[in-house]
Structure formats: C-alpha cells, structure tokens
Amino acid sequence: MTTPDSSSSLPASWNPADHEEGLYQGWVDAGYFTADSGSDKPGYSIVLPPPNVTGSLHMGHALDHTLMDTLTRRKRMLGYEVLWLPGMDHAGIATQTIVEKQLAAEGTSKEDLGRDAFIEKVWEWKRESGGTIQGQMRRLGDGVDWSRDRFTMDEGLSRAVQTIFKQMYDDGLIYRAERLVNWSPVLQTAISDIEVKFEEVEGELVSFRYGSMNDDEPHIVVATTRMETMLGDTAIAVHPDDERYRALVGTELDHPFVDRKIPVIADAYVDPEFGTGAVKITPAHDPNDFEMGLRHDLPMPTIMDKAGRIADTGTRFDGMDRFEARVAIREALAEQGRVVDEKRPYLHSVGHSERSGETIEPRLSMQWWVKVDALAKAAGDAVREGDTVIHPASQEPRWFGWVDDMHDWCISRQLWWGHRIPIWYGPDGQVECFGPDETAPEGWTQDPDVLDTWFSSGLWPFSTLGWPEQTADLDKFYPTSVLVTGYDILFFWVARMMMFGTYVGRLDLAGFAERKAVVPFEDVFLHGLVRDEHGRKMSKSKGNGIDPLDWVDRFGADALRFTLARGANPGSDISVGESHAQSSRNFATKLFNATRFALMNGARIGELPPRSELTDADRWILDRLDQVLADVDEGFEAYEFSKACEALYHFAWDEVCDWYLELAKVQIAGGEDAASRTALVLGNVLDPLLRALSPVMPFVTEVLWKALTGGESVVLASWPTASGQPADTAAAAHVTDLQKLVTEVRRFRSDQGLNPGQKVAARISGLDDELAHLRPYLDALAKLTEPGDDFAATATVEVRLTGCTPTVAIDTSGTVDVAAEKARAAKDLAAAEKELAGTTAKLGNEQFLSKAPEPVVAKIRARRDLAEAETARLRSKIAELEQRENR
Structure with missing residues (x-):
C-alpha cells in the first residue's frame, strides 16, 4: 500500500452532503459493523441506551451516540471484535398516548376498540411511524450492528421479561401491596419518578383551625397548599418536645366535614419552627404523611378517584375536581370562621407529569412492587468492589446515596401497551405467576396491568444478547464493556440495570466462564448535559434547543460529532453554539485542503529514510506525532474525549497545517531528493493523523485516507501507534527558535505597516551556526x-x-x-x-x-x-x- 491515489481522486472542495449517505451505506453493506461472536479477537461491546420508539434525535442523543461510536470505532481499529448493539424502547406511556390521541381524532377510543385491537393498532403505528430515530442515527454515522437491532417488545426480550419476573416472584422479591404512588389523573396510571418534573409554583398557603372555635378550648391551627386533601386527614402531628401542644397529644378533635375524630399525635418528623408547628396528616395523599401513618397505624382513606375527583367522602364535595374542591372547601371553612390566614402566597415545588403536563397526585393504590434491599446492596457492592467502575469517580457518592437508600420500586402501570404482568387469578382466589413456557388453566384471568418500561429496559444489556438462553453472543460480549449515558439518569436506568444484572449473574451467568463478572457492564461513563453557548439548559420553552440534524445538514456530520466530542469530559456539561459547529466545519475543510496539497506534492506511504537524512522540521513533526498519539490514547482510555480531540485539533491545525506544511513547501522546492523525502514524511504524518481522527470524524477521514493510501476503508485500518523513536530535542529546539523568529518578524512587519504578502x-x-540552516525557511x-x-x-x-x-x-x-x-x-x-x-x-x-x-x-x-x-x-x-x- 505504497502507491497513493492521485489528488485528482479528491473533489476540488469538501462538501459533506456529497459523500455522507453513500459512505455510510457502503460501510453497512460491506458488513464492517457486523459483529462475529465466533471470532478469536477479544470482545468489546456496548449496547445502545434504547431511545423511545416515539422519539427523535436531540442533542443529548447526538452526544451519546458520538461518544459510543468513537469508542467502538477505535476499539475495532485496535483489533477487538466489536459489537455496538442498537434498539428501541416501546415507551409505554408515550406510545399509548400518541395512539390514543389518533383514535380521539377519529372519534373513537381504546375502550371502543378493546384491548387486543388497540394493541394491534399500536403495533401498526410502530411499523409505519415508529423508529424515526433510526434514520437519524444513520445520518450521524452510527456504526451499529443493524443485524442485531432489538425492540423491548420483541419476542425474545418479552421472554426475558417473563422469565426474570417469575424468578423474582418465586424468590419473594416481587409482591403486591397498597402503597403511595405518583398518580396521573389524566393518564390514570401510576408513573415513575423520572416521568415527574418538578416546577416552582406560586401556590396559596391557607391556615385553618381544627377543634373548638373557643380559644379556651382544645384547638390547633394547621396550614396547607392542598386544601382538598383535608377531607382525608386522619391525624394532626406535633413535635414531641413542643411545649405548646404537649397537653393536646393523645386527644381528638372533630373533623369539620367528615364524621371522623382527628387524633393529635407526636412525631419527631415535625419541624416545630415551621408555621404553627402543627401539621395535618393525610396518609393516602402525601408521601411523608404515608410514612407517618405507617408509624402510628393511622387510617388511610383515599378521597379521590382515578381521575382526580373527590369521591367516597360522604360530603357535598364528592364529584368535584380536586382543584374545584380546593376552592370550595376553603370557602366552606371560611364560612365556619375556621380560616385563620387566607390565601397567603407560597412558592413551592410541585410535581407535574412529563407526558400530560398536569399536577401529579400522590395516591394510595394497589400496585406491584420490587423489593429492592438486597438488589440495591448488590448494585452498590459491585461498584465498591471494583467490578464496575464509574467515570468520573466523583459521581460515586451520588451513586451510593441512591442505592444505599432506595425505596421499593413500583413496577405496575395501568396501561394496555407494554409487557403484561404474568400474574393470573383463579376462580377460587388463587394467585400464580406463569413463566414463558407455562400456560394458565382455563378460566383464569390475567392481571390487567403492564410493567413499567424501566423494567424491560433494565434487562437490556443481557436480554438483547439472547438471555435467558445461553447464547454465543452472551458468551462473547457479556458483561458489556462500557455503558455511556448522562449522569442525570444514573439512578433511574443505570441502577435498575445493575440490580437486574447482579441478580441474573448470580442465577446463571457466572457459569459461562470464570472470567465473567456478575455485572452488566465493566465501566460506566457518565457525561454531562448539552447546554447552549451561554451555559443554559436547552429547552423548548426557552427556544434555545438545537436540532442536531440541522447541524448535519448545514455543517456535516463530522462537524457535529467533533463539536460534541471536543467538549465531552466525564461528568462535565457541554456548552455548544453555532460558532462551535462552524469551527469544526472549518477544521474538516482544513484537513481536506492539507491532504489535497500533500497529494498534489506526491505525498505517499512508505518506509522513512534514516533520521540522519531528515531535516529538523521532519524530525520535529514526527516526534510531535508520537507525543500526540500517546496523549490521544491516554485521553480515550480515560474517557476524556475533550483531551484527545484537543490534542488532535491543535496538532493538525497549529503544527501540521500552520507550520509543517509551510516548511514542507520550502523543502519541496529544494530539489528532487528533498521533495521525495518530504513527500514521504507528509504521507507518514497524515496517515496516522487521519486514522486517529477517524473515530470522531469518520466521513472526511474516510475520503482522505483512501485517497492517500489506496486502502479499502479507514474503518478497517489499524489504530496508529507511536514509532518508538527517541525524541530529537535538538530538532525541537531549532524549530521552536524558527517559529519564534518567524512570529516576531511577522509582528514587526505588521508594526511597520507592511503588506503580509x-x-x-x-x-x-x-x-549562530546551529541555526544558520533555518534562513531559507x-x-x-x-x-x-x-x-x-x-x-x-x-x-x-x-x-x-x-x-x-x-x-x-x-x-x-x-x-x-x-x-x-x-x-x-x-x-x-x-x-x-x-x-x-x-x-x-x-x-x-x-x-x-x-x-x-x-x-x-x-x-x-x-x-x-x-x-x-x-x-x-x-x-x-x-x-x-x-x-x-x-x-
């Protein structure tokens, strides 16, 4: 591979749109990204965090994908058998909501269709409209193995869900109980914590009086922003050491509207300095009150139905919407003279549904739960013992803070789209879990709920590789090598995968090979959020979001990728703006022009002459190349993408283009022998530089590397390594002196008002004599x-x-x-x-x-x-x- 293509094989200028689609399809068709589980090469694997089937590529996805593609492309060049496995999440709530809206527009509903017909309607939508993001991944250049594309509702993944559910149920880790959940009155289902977005809301803090209206008789003043919940009050709590209420503890006060006595209880949770030092307790509609209700064995009446209407209180407020009731109850209390401080503004954080936008209602509900104590401990121990390493290490305390204090996980959802809970109820009250190879007896009915989407995505690292079957993919690629994701979902997704992975590993994966650990991934790399150029979080409401595909159209995929990778370091947020993308586009153009110039001057790959025959400039640039390659390796191995990209950028632009190419022009003009040696140095610098840049900028480097080397594809090329030659410090000193001399003379010329040319x-x-040879330069x-x-x-x-x-x-x-x-x-x-x-x-x-x-x-x-x-x-x-x- 010593004879390069002519520079005529390159276009006159670099226009990414002319090349990207064809190059990507060529890579896929050639099978460059298809992994071979039977290969003798060491395995390296990443499973793509599955985007929602309803989703499209946003900047956070683009960052994720760029970093994963960079890692896998580099490892492939290093000689690993690489699997980057793609797929999508069925996104229970989001997908069902979309299809329900379509049905509503057609004048019908899921209830009109029935469960089976509705689910088929969702599958139909998925086939026709789902997966937009897959086409966008291709635009970005994702080197995924499309032959292994997975979907969380696929038959194999559904089998994994049923298998682990039954195993955990039989082990006593899954149970059914009435607990407090995040309830969406619009969607009429429990939702996960990650689907609750907290916003600062200007509410009304209203103080009202329980007990006698006579100041000389027992009474207590409490305050609330959710007046409607007082219909479910079953106690008033004060601090045990609060002298003001010591005599009232153990007594009972009448409820103004409900035939119920309200006991006054003492609990250390109460802050005596806040408000009146007394709080109303509604165990069925507040998480803190629920815990207090458990401690004091309080009644827990639910006073709202699934749609958020007051129900079953026996008061005139039954049937009212919760917000309508809030006003009506306040007015009714005011009529009784019980309102002490009416409508005082109060700024507080209120949870809202991410999907439907309404205020979330904490609600006591019968749900299915995972008992997490032992699972969370195993997930924590895996990091403590080094089986899984978190990058950056500064995120470890956050990890331990979550897994060491985790509450049982509500896994049931009142939806139709999703993995149906494999629990069946018999005609005589029997309750039994059936696995994927078992059939419920005739006459039994299945639980109507489906599993939280995070349950199936928590199995993603091993269910996608064929578990519960012991497949060749599992043996080759599990545990996966690294999980790349944002630190903002460390708890919601990563913790669940770690819990499931360590649990399943103890069951049967440890027997695959002694080298296997019982973790789903060896490294967790947590990057930050992508923010705008002013450091603000991107959002639709602020109007500062950036469509990554718009940047691909305008600047090219390489420019988008390099911009994101150049800013990425473990745990750190990234600020990007259009100027950054333009700078990266200019960098791609600079590389193109430099390579084109080199080819026009005979640049080629081959064995370099002895160092004694090379100039100071030649030895300097080759030594700088060796150092940069070492810096790039160090950066990528530590997931410090910014460090690696900065090293490559400044070497390519500042040293190769701004200095060595200019010095090379002088040498090329010095005669045939000098030109020949310079052409070899040019080729032997650009070849490894293009290879080192290719994982981040695959398109422009593919075109340039093939023109330079005549090789099949840079995807298949080996990763560049340093030459091993000792650095020539004298040559470096001479070039540094030359650079200083040139720079000072240029500045002096400018000061004198001379035209640059x-x-x-x-x-x-x-x-001195040592530097005399620099005069031509x-x-x-x-x-x-x-x-x-x-x-x-x-x-x-x-x-x-x-x-x-x-x-x-x-x-x-x-x-x-x-x-x-x-x-x-x-x-x-x-x-x-x-x-x-x-x-x-x-x-x-x-x-x-x-x-x-x-x-x-x-x-x-x-x-x-x-x-x-x-x-x-x-x-x-x-x-x-x-x-x-x-x-």
Whole structure:
C-alpha cells in the first residue's frame, strides 16, 4: 500500500452532503459493523441506551451516540471484535398516548376498540411511524450492528421479561401491596419518578383551625397548599418536645366535614419552627404523611378517584375536581370562621407529569412492587468492589446515596401497551405467576396491568444478547464493556440495570466462564448535559434547543460529532453554539485542503529514510506525532474525549497545517531528493493523523485516507501507534527558535505597516551556526529576500532565541505609505491612552478597590498594564515614522 491515489481522486472542495449517505451505506453493506461472536479477537461491546420508539434525535442523543461510536470505532481499529448493539424502547406511556390521541381524532377510543385491537393498532403505528430515530442515527454515522437491532417488545426480550419476573416472584422479591404512588389523573396510571418534573409554583398557603372555635378550648391551627386533601386527614402531628401542644397529644378533635375524630399525635418528623408547628396528616395523599401513618397505624382513606375527583367522602364535595374542591372547601371553612390566614402566597415545588403536563397526585393504590434491599446492596457492592467502575469517580457518592437508600420500586402501570404482568387469578382466589413456557388453566384471568418500561429496559444489556438462553453472543460480549449515558439518569436506568444484572449473574451467568463478572457492564461513563453557548439548559420553552440534524445538514456530520466530542469530559456539561459547529466545519475543510496539497506534492506511504537524512522540521513533526498519539490514547482510555480531540485539533491545525506544511513547501522546492523525502514524511504524518481522527470524524477521514493510501476503508485500518523513536530535542529546539523568529518578524512587519504578502530585503546578523540552516525557511515564511549591494536598513528587530539573539534589519523604504500608517497608529494610540487613563483612574479609586472582588481588580490591573505597554509601543512607532517622514 505504497502507491497513493492521485489528488485528482479528491473533489476540488469538501462538501459533506456529497459523500455522507453513500459512505455510510457502503460501510453497512460491506458488513464492517457486523459483529462475529465466533471470532478469536477479544470482545468489546456496548449496547445502545434504547431511545423511545416515539422519539427523535436531540442533542443529548447526538452526544451519546458520538461518544459510543468513537469508542467502538477505535476499539475495532485496535483489533477487538466489536459489537455496538442498537434498539428501541416501546415507551409505554408515550406510545399509548400518541395512539390514543389518533383514535380521539377519529372519534373513537381504546375502550371502543378493546384491548387486543388497540394493541394491534399500536403495533401498526410502530411499523409505519415508529423508529424515526433510526434514520437519524444513520445520518450521524452510527456504526451499529443493524443485524442485531432489538425492540423491548420483541419476542425474545418479552421472554426475558417473563422469565426474570417469575424468578423474582418465586424468590419473594416481587409482591403486591397498597402503597403511595405518583398518580396521573389524566393518564390514570401510576408513573415513575423520572416521568415527574418538578416546577416552582406560586401556590396559596391557607391556615385553618381544627377543634373548638373557643380559644379556651382544645384547638390547633394547621396550614396547607392542598386544601382538598383535608377531607382525608386522619391525624394532626406535633413535635414531641413542643411545649405548646404537649397537653393536646393523645386527644381528638372533630373533623369539620367528615364524621371522623382527628387524633393529635407526636412525631419527631415535625419541624416545630415551621408555621404553627402543627401539621395535618393525610396518609393516602402525601408521601411523608404515608410514612407517618405507617408509624402510628393511622387510617388511610383515599378521597379521590382515578381521575382526580373527590369521591367516597360522604360530603357535598364528592364529584368535584380536586382543584374545584380546593376552592370550595376553603370557602366552606371560611364560612365556619375556621380560616385563620387566607390565601397567603407560597412558592413551592410541585410535581407535574412529563407526558400530560398536569399536577401529579400522590395516591394510595394497589400496585406491584420490587423489593429492592438486597438488589440495591448488590448494585452498590459491585461498584465498591471494583467490578464496575464509574467515570468520573466523583459521581460515586451520588451513586451510593441512591442505592444505599432506595425505596421499593413500583413496577405496575395501568396501561394496555407494554409487557403484561404474568400474574393470573383463579376462580377460587388463587394467585400464580406463569413463566414463558407455562400456560394458565382455563378460566383464569390475567392481571390487567403492564410493567413499567424501566423494567424491560433494565434487562437490556443481557436480554438483547439472547438471555435467558445461553447464547454465543452472551458468551462473547457479556458483561458489556462500557455503558455511556448522562449522569442525570444514573439512578433511574443505570441502577435498575445493575440490580437486574447482579441478580441474573448470580442465577446463571457466572457459569459461562470464570472470567465473567456478575455485572452488566465493566465501566460506566457518565457525561454531562448539552447546554447552549451561554451555559443554559436547552429547552423548548426557552427556544434555545438545537436540532442536531440541522447541524448535519448545514455543517456535516463530522462537524457535529467533533463539536460534541471536543467538549465531552466525564461528568462535565457541554456548552455548544453555532460558532462551535462552524469551527469544526472549518477544521474538516482544513484537513481536506492539507491532504489535497500533500497529494498534489506526491505525498505517499512508505518506509522513512534514516533520521540522519531528515531535516529538523521532519524530525520535529514526527516526534510531535508520537507525543500526540500517546496523549490521544491516554485521553480515550480515560474517557476524556475533550483531551484527545484537543490534542488532535491543535496538532493538525497549529503544527501540521500552520507550520509543517509551510516548511514542507520550502523543502519541496529544494530539489528532487528533498521533495521525495518530504513527500514521504507528509504521507507518514497524515496517515496516522487521519486514522486517529477517524473515530470522531469518520466521513472526511474516510475520503482522505483512501485517497492517500489506496486502502479499502479507514474503518478497517489499524489504530496508529507511536514509532518508538527517541525524541530529537535538538530538532525541537531549532524549530521552536524558527517559529519564534518567524512570529516576531511577522509582528514587526505588521508594526511597520507592511503588506503580509510583500517581500522585503533583510539582513540577519547574530544567528549562530546551529541555526544558520533555518534562513531559507525564515525567508519563505517571513517574506524576506537577500539584500543587494545598495541595502540600507530602515528598521531593525532583535529576537531572543535559545542560544543567541539575532538582529533582523529590514529595508522598508518605498514599501510603506508613511502618512497613512502614521494616521492609523495615532488612532490606535488615542484608544490605548483612553484605556490607560480609565483603568488607572479605577485603580486609583480607593472606594472601588475596597468593594471590588480581587479577580475583578486583577483583571483591571492587567488591562492597565497592557494599555501601558501598547501606548509605549505606539508612541515609539509614531516617532520612528516621523523620522522616516523627515528624511
């Protein structure tokens, strides 16, 4: 592979839209992403966190997918048998809601259709409209194994759900009980914590009086923002040490509307400093009250039906909506003279349904639960013992805070779309769980509820690989290598997978091979949220969301991917804006132009000449390549994507393009042998650079690498490694000196008002023998020419280098419009003097210095120093121009 394609194989410019779709389909058709469980290569696997079947790609998904694709592409190049397994979640509530809305628009409902017909309707919607995100994944370049695409309602995954449910039920880990849940009156189902979004709401804190209206007789004042719940009050609680109420503890007060006595109880949970120090207790409609009700064995009447209407209280409020009742009860209490402090504004956090938007109602309900104590302990121990490593480690306390204090998990949902709970009820009260290979007796009825979506997605790492069957995929790819996800769902999804994984591992997975651990993944990499360029969370309400497909259309998939990966570090949020995407697009263009230039000048792959035959510039760039490859490896291995991408970006742009290509032009012009050696160095630098960039920027690197090497695909190429050659420190020092010399002369030229492309005569003195060979590079990069016999220097600049301080004398006569340059310098001087005066005045203001934070003062001081230096420089420049003007 030593003869590259001609540069003519590349288009004149890089337009991502002309290449991306065809390249991606070519990779898929060639089977590059299809994993072989029978391979002798070591296995590496990631299962895609399954997006909702109703969903579309947002920036959080784009970040997830970019990072996973980067990891899997790199591991494939390192010689692993890689499986990145895609799939989708059936998204019980979201999907059912969509189809119900469609039915409503048609004038019918799920009840009109019946359960079986409705479920078929949902499957029909899934076949026709679901999975939009899969097409978007292709646009992004996801190297997933489409042959293993999974859906949480597939037959195999359903079998896994039924199998583990029965095992856990038989083990006593699944039970049915009446407990408090998040209830959605609109959806009429329990919903999970992750589907509850808390918002600050300006409510009304109303204080009212229980007991006698006579101040000399027993009474207590309590306050609430949810007046309607007082119909379900079964106690009033005070702190045991509160002297104000000690005599009332153990007594009973009449309920104003319900034929019920309200006991006064003592509980340390009550804060005596808040409000009156007494709180009403509604065990069936408040989580804290429920716990208190359990401690004190209180009655727990449910006073609302499934739709959030008052029910079964025997009062005139029955049938009212909960918010209507809130007003009516307050008014009724006011009529009795019991309202003490009416409608005091009170800002508090209120849970709302993510799907339907209404206020969530804590409600006592008969549901199915998972007993989590032992499962959560195993999930915590897996991290404590190092079987699973969390990146960054700073997230470990958060993990332990959740799993060490986890409450039993409500897994039943009052829906039709989802995995039906495999519990059957017999005609004589029998209750039995049947597994996937068992059939319930005739006449038995199945539980109507379905399982929480998180139950089936919690099995995702092993159910997608064929469990409960002992498959070749499980043996090769389980435990999975890493889970990539946002830290915001560490508890909701990751904890459930860890609980199920450790439980199933103890059952039968540990026997697959001794090397197997009983965890679903070896690493958990937690990235942050994608925020806008101002650091704000993206949201529809703020109007600051970014459609990743819009960026793909405008800037290319590589630009989107590089922007996200460049900002990604463990646990850290990412701020991105359009300027970042444009910068990444420019980077892709820079790579394209650099490679095209190299090919036009014969760049090729081959064995390099002995180092003694290479120039300082050659040895320097090859040594820098070795160091960058080491930095990139270190970054990717630690999931520090930003570190790896920054190293590649600055090497490619700052060192290869801005410096080495310019130095290479000088060498190419130096004769056939020099040009040939330079072409080899160019090829041997660009080849590994393109390979190292390919996991993040697969499209542009594919086109360039194939043109450079003639290879089949960069997807199949090996991961680049350092040469092992010791670094040439002398060459590095020489190039550093050259860079400083060029930079200072360019700045000096600019100060003199010279056009950047204008060549001027220059005489250099004081350049030691070791650096003398750099003169051709300096002339080319600083636009200098050898002086003639009539040379007369008009300006000089001294540059302090490593071992010498050369002087560059330049003849600028006839090259500068002195009057125009003097006017421009005078304008700049006025601005600098104004800045100097302003900052000096501030620093002389004692009141400012005493009140301003130190970082602010330091910033003003730095501005003053810079303005002072700039003022001196410009005055000197004007003086020199005046001298030239008077000659």
